Amino acid sequence: MNTHVSVREGRIPESNERTGAVVEFKGVTKTYGAMCVLQPTSLTIDAGEFFAIIGPSGSGKSTLLGITAGFVTPTEGSILVDGVDVVSIPPYHRNFGMVFQNYSLFPHMTVAENIGFPLRMRHCPKADIAEKVARALSMVRLEGLGDRKPAQLSGGQQQRVALARAAVYNPRLLLMDEPLGALDKNLREEMQEEIKRFQQNLGVTVIYVTHDQHEAAYMADRIAIMRSGTLEQIGSPRELYEEPKTIFVASFLGEATLLPVTALRKVADGQIAAEIKGDLTVQATAVPGTATGKALCIRPESIALGSAAAGLDNSFEGIVEDTVYTTGSVRYRIRLADTAHVMTARIPSRPDIALMQPGDRVQIGWGRRDALLIGED
Ligand SMILES: Nc1ncnc2c1ncn2[C@@H]1O[C@H](COP(=O)(O)OP(=O)(O)OP(=O)(O)O)[C@@H](O)[C@H]1O
Ligand SMILES: [Mg+2]
Known part of the structure; x- marks a missing residue:
């Protein structure tokens, strides 16, 4: 042969x-x-x-x-x-x-x-x-x-x-x-x-x-x-x-906010309600194979701010902690009010829209599909 x-x-x-x-x-x-x-x-x-x-x-x-x-x-x-x-x-x-x-x-x-x-x-x-x-x-x-x-x-x-x-x-x-x-x-x-x-x-x-x-x-x-x-x-x-499977992968590839999950409830197929420390409930998505996830992964570009955040599956009051302009977009660090959770959001920048500054209050939201339950490392 x-x-x-x-x-x-x-x-x-x-x-x-x-x-x-x-x-x-x-x-x-x-x-x-x-x-x-x-x-x-x-x-x-x-x-x-x-x-x-x-x-x-x-x-x-x-x-x-x-x-x-x-x-x-x-x-x-x-x-x-x-x-x-x-x-x-x-x-x-x-x-x-x-x-x-x-x-x-x-x-x-x-x-x-x-x-x-x-x-x-x-x-x-x-x-x-x-x-x-x-x-x-x-x-x-x-x-x-x-x-x-x-x-x-x-x-x-x-x-x-x-x-x-x-x-x-x-x-x-x-x-x-x-x-x-x-x-x-x-x-x-x-x-x-x-x-x-x-x-x-x-x-x-x-x-x-x-x-x-x-x-x-x-x-x-x-x-x-x-x-x-x-x-x-x-x-x-x-x-x-x-669809990162682990916290390591989620944080290694691209930027992500990882919210630690304390308890889980199934809402429907693939849909969960996750308890986050600080008395928050987040509507989220579980992909197959991550039924016992430890964290929610939310990508910066899937976060909406201000009026765009109203009416989303998840919508909270937030406080701007940090504003960084990068070419074409603004990267905000926003703390969810009354918690220690800091989310990273990236919003396209336009000349006619003023940047928010640290201390500003803003509504912050994201869809259920954009909060992904990921497994343990
Ligand atoms: N000849 C060797 N003897 C002993 N340990 C080694 C030897 N060659 C590599 N290692 C070890 O094997 C591990 C993997 O090394 P490797 O070079 O594959 O890493 P890498 O992922 O390519 O890292 P980098 O991104 O820095 O290039 C390291 O801990 C390294 O110290
Ligand atoms: Mg190498």
Whole structure:
């Protein structure tokens, strides 16, 4: 069988087709001495999927990526790439494209030589190399810069060279660990678009580690949120934001007010009335699997203020504690009157509407659907 041939030869065959690999993690675990930094992890990433991993520093993101790349040996488990277990295959022979934060271009080589390097390592015929390098250069929009040295390029251009070098031999899997970490915001956003376009053109499967939740939400089909060596929740950006399963996920992705629940009463299917400390009852929603929630999650943009708050399922008197103008919107911190609960609201700003100031009293409200019961951590 094909699988056996591949493993015996110690390499995964290169693909000529423009399709990404299916990646299956089965019970992948990593311990260093007594410390377990990756709990048994099982997960399937689809062909052509853009899969992002986010999470706090030290949560195990690079470990999981390093195991996939082959730089880190798992303590247990297997990783099947298109059905082939790659764990015993050395990194170079896995034939995955890799882009890391310090994009480590060879300084003495030209841009074209850098991009062609993986092809030379693979003993590709010279004419082929020239053609593939030219194509890769145009894909990352660096035509005409092939003769420069990396030091003669901007950070974003160098990053594009690294991307071209990782993709030049048409890998079926591209692994990226904080590839845009060193770039400023504008360049980052430009590169995010670039990488996304690039990935869609190639149909390559991407596993992408980032600290930046906005970047992950913008680019990924699915995101995994990692915490202390486990994938706490996996879902589309929208699922994670609108239906977080745990307090950790709710507060890690985006901003949220979390109201601690002291008692619950079911009102109807999926509808609950939650008691909050301070004698408040909040009409809320329970998604399946969170019947015993500990907190309500309310996103800042779902909160209405003033007359817009009247008549909503939940409407309370509030006192403005803090007003911060951010581009296009105002972020208010508002304490619910006679309680210690402080809500965060974000309201679009318009030139003709005066900002409220600390001490102002205002009606604050939100719908039942916008107060989500979430489970314990
Ligand atoms: N070679 C090693 N020996 C011992 N512990 C290690 C080793 N490599 C990583 N660790 C530990 O494993 C844990 C996970 O590290 P990892 O690099 O995967 O985190 P990360 O999520 O990528 O963090 P960051 O966002 O800071 O890059 C950390 O606690 C780290 O200290
Ligand atoms: Mg890391």
